[in-house]
Amino acid sequence: MNVLLVDVDSKIPNLALMKIASYHRGMGDTVGFRVSDPKKIYASVVSKKNRHRVDGLRFLYPDAEIDIGGTGYDIHKVLPEEIEHQSPDYSIYVDCDRYLGFTSRGCIRNCPFCYVPKKEGRFHRIYDSAKEALDHIIGNFVGRWKQVELLDNNILADKEWFMEVSQEIMSREWRVDFNQGLDIRLLDEEIAQRLAELRPIRDWKFAFDNSSYEKAVMDGIDLLNANGVDVRNRCLFYVYCDGDYQYDDAVYRCRRLKEKNALAYVMMNAENNTTKRTRALKRWTRPQIFWTIDIDDYKVRA
């Protein structure tokens, strides 16, 4: 059977499509992004605003069975069990240079803008050991790369698991990225020390989404600095701004981060309209601008 994959808008290699590719290749099917005359099509949409981009599939391929998923299309949809448990087929993304996967699912929190608790439930490990997790994430691509991008939504929710997974990563001499960020409210001395030992692929990412946990963010920054993590150059703090009504609060959070020598990165809610000042705020958190000028001066000039 010919199976066509459609990746509408993923910013990183799409894990679900890689698992689907593994499953169908294992069944002897021809699978990929340029397969002609498909009998089955899987499309993935990450962002809601791109939903319309799969509308034409039913007209283009009237005889094919079409399966559309992704958080931008249906946040409740999950892969069938037999596909979810596949290791990824990294070969469908020729530029892929790292392993990707989850070692846990779910989250202990319930942030109003986040789909994770609704889709994945409470935090839980999905492997019995870190070795099993990483071996499964590698699949048949043993020895290809020395870096892994973990997509866990809140791995610090289980400190013991974080320590085990990160120890396994260090023993393999890999670099790592915690793609979804690390929950600074759960940081302690031991975790900060571990972050100083690990080799990041990119910056360590944290969030300062709400002023209600300002103290935890400030204390967390102090802990990172005290344990040898280069906060200014090696960390990034997402500042969520739901819409224009949160502008002042977002500015406050950015300024507090700047006072602590920590880089802010404003994340706007993509579902809400932006305004002139929220767009300026987002632009302001580009590092070269953020470090040199205050938002009020930037707005005047922008």
Ligand code: SF4
């Ligand atoms: S901590 Fe992160 S993953 Fe958990 S609910 Fe909040 S935004 Fe979602």
